[in-house]
Amino acid sequence: MTVRVTYEDAVAWVCLDRPPLNLFDTSQQLAAELALRELEAREGLRAVVFTGAHGHFSAGGDVKEMGTLAPGEAAGYAERISRLTRQVAALPVPVIAAMEGFVLGGGCELALAADVRVCAPTARFALPETPLGLIPGAGGTQRLPRLIGLSRAKDIIFSGRMVHADEAARIGLVDAVVPEEDLTGTARAWSLRYTAGPAAALAAAKQAMDAGMAAPLEEGLDLERALFEPLLAAGERTEHFRRFQAPRVEAAASAAH
Incomplete structure (x- = not known):
């Protein structure tokens, strides 16, 4: 080949x-x-x-x-x-x-x-x-x-x-x-x-940028909102939110001591 x-x-x-x-x-x-x-x-x-x-x-x-x-x-x-x-x-x-x-x-x-x-x-x-x-x-x-x-x-x-x-x-x-x-x-x-990042979010981010660059700003913003909404509603974010918050909670606990 x-x-x-x-x-x-x-x-x-x-x-x-x-x-x-x-x-x-x-x-x-x-x-x-x-x-x-x-x-x-x-x-x-x-x-x-x-x-x-x-x-x-x-x-x-x-x-x-x-x-x-x-x-x-x-x-x-x-x-x-x-x-x-x-x-x-x-x-x-x-x-x-x-x-x-x-x-x-x-x-x-x-x-x-x-x-x-x-x-x-x-x-x-x-x-x-x-x-x-x-x-x-x-x-x-x-x-x-x-x-x-x-x-x-x-x-x-x-x-x-x-x-x-x-x-x-x-x-x-x-x-x-x-x-x-x-x-x-x-x-x-x-x-x-x-x-290492969430697959659905990466795909949506790529789509928003690629399609948005070829459209007027307002259309790009509408597309961004349309792609953001289902990600916000989906369960995939829960795990990643938890991972993001955990180091901050640990750091705050350490600082309190």
């Missing part, structure tokens, strides 16, 4: 593995779709980590294959790559992209669909489609401006230039740059931080 899925308890690790650069040709796209269907059906899943093999995350779409597409095949190709990143973004659990080497084109757009991004110093980001006579087709023109601001996104997309890891961290494209040997451990630590 060119997309490998392994599990560590409630965390799924999805590794792109099509040597040497993990390019997204049609077979890789279909393999990724199968992996996502597996994740969507997985009971008890609490977080997902995307990685890449062979020292790279993904160098994006297979330009050689794209150059051979007949006009009638373009619509299906475009629909498929757009659907793929939408499926990643729609996963109801925290999604982490742990990246090194090339993170280009569709690979960069896959990372943009994640909730959190961490990379090694070797990471190189780019959306090179515009200089090739295209535009990013898997969410890049929409997610990148929302993440780093419109002006910076325009520069990166218009020029197709490479963004090194230090600049990516400075402009908010990634959340952390860590030594290459710490990349997996950092992604694992973040995933465990999220899996």
